[in-house]
Amino acid sequence: MKEFVYDVFTRKERGDRLQHVGYVDAFDDETAKVYAWTTYDEEKWFEMCVVKRTNVLPVNRTDGLFVAAQKAAHV
Amino acid sequence: MSETLDTTTLEGAERDALIRLIITLADSKRLMGIRYSDWTLGAPSIETGVSTASMTQDEWGHARLLYAMLKQLDIDPSPVEHDRPGEEFGSIAALDHEREDWAGTVALMTLADGALSTVLHSFAEGSFEVARTRVPKMLAEEEYHASLGAAWFRRLATSEGEASGLLKAAAEDMLPGLLAWVGADDAAARAMVDAGVIGSADDRLVAFRDDVRDLVALVGVDIDAVEPAADWDEGRGRTSGRPDEEACERARGDRNRALLVE
Numbered sequence: 001m002k003e004f005v006y007d008v009f010t011r012k013e014r015g016d017r018l019q020h021v022g023y024v025d026a027f028d029d030e031t032a033k034v035y036a037w038t039t040y041d042e043e044k045w046f047e048m049c050v051v052k053r054t055n056v057l058p059v060n061r062t063d064g065l066f067v068a069a070q071k072a073a074h075v
Numbered sequence: 076m077s078e079t080l081d082t083t084t085l086e087g088a089e090r091d092a093l094i095r096l097i098i099t100l101a102d103s104k105r106l107m108g109i110r111y112s113d114w115t116l117g118a119p120s121i122e123t124g125v126s127t128a129s130m131t132q133d134e135w136g137h138a139r140l141l142y143a144m145l146k147q148l149d150i151d152p153s154p155v156e157h158d159r160p161g162e163e164f165g166s167i168a169a170l171d172h173e174r175e176d177w178a179g180t181v182a183l184m185t186l187a188d189g190a191l192s193t194v195l196h197s198f199a200e201g202s203f204e205v206a207r208t209r210v211p212k213m214l215a216e217e218e219y220h221a222s223l224g225a226a227w228f229r230r231l232a233t234s235e236g237e238a239s240g241l242l243k244a245a246a247e248d249m250l251p252g253l254l255a256w257v258g259a260d261d262a263a264a265r266a267m268v269d270a271g272v273i274g275s276a277d278d279r280l281v282a283f284r285d286d287v288r289d290l291v292a293l294v295g296v297d298i299d300a301v302e303p304a305a306d307w308d309e310g311r312g313r314t315s316g317r318p319d320e321e322a323c324e325r326a327r328g329d330r331n332r333a334l335l336v337e
Contacts, residue, residue, distance in 0.1 A: 031226045035123070
């Protein structure tokens with residue numbers, strides 16, 4: 001079963017910075033949202049969102065997680 | 076929305092009907108939690124296991140809130156939760172036994188949990204005040220269960236191998252009982268409709284069928300051709316049978332009786 005990495009971002013209060021809190025592996029956007037909500041439930045988040053890692057475009061790095069995700073997506 | 080039900084004036088059959096409705100919902104929620112908990116270890120991925128653990132907690136929280144509604148009828152919920160034998164449980168038949176495979180659990184997640192949400196929607200819009208205030212929060216949490224269930228249902232239904240067949244078999248096994256329960260139309264159910272506590276049997280059935288039609292069609296099941304089960308037990312408000320004894324022991328908390336904290 002093919003799965004994708006989704007990075008999870010949250011903010012605790014309105015006006016807080018959106019912070020990266022971790023990631024989940026999921027086979028589609030809907031499951032990614034549920035997995036993120038049930039996995040990172042240590043706080044009562046004001047906002048949570050997920051981003052499919054392959055949709056993050058590296059700007060200055062030529063190595064690292066996001067570059068690897070881009071390469072894997074275009075294999 | 077209906078006028079508010081005055082529970083202090085409820086008597087006889089109408090009062091018993093409300094008790095039956097609350098208990099069948101609460102018992103089902105408790106058993107639903109047990110069936111999710113069976114998969115907190117052994118689900119297809121760690122994330123799915125974490126989600127089933129979370130859903131277990133949701134279901135047990137919902138059960139607690141539902142049992143507590145009995146206080147509105149001057150009934151102490153504690154003996155109801157902790158002292159009843161399995162043959163008095165009102166939980167839906169789909170939850171009587173642990174599902175042997177993940178496909179069966181996905182069918183529970185979409186169809187059985189979905190049936191509970193259909194009736195809870197109706198309950199939340201009715202005349203019983205505490206249902207109006209407490210059930211919407213449950214239904215908000217249930218949206219995650221429905222979303223995960225639907226995603227997994229579509230995934231398994233369209234996959235190669237045996238998963239689709241297992242899903243179809245599980246759906247065909249549980250749907251007749253679920254339709255009988257959602258569309259309950261015996262004297263007690265009609266008393267609740269007349270009192271404005273829930274909507275009509277037809278309305279509940281239409282809502283449930285609409286919710287699951289497209290999903291079950293993916294495995295070749297026509298929801299409009301499925302007949303409700305006929306083995307209705309009017310006393311408990313469910314079809315015949317009972318949950319297995321181990322599930323009842325877990326639901327009652329038998330092993331933790333000495334540590335019970337209310």
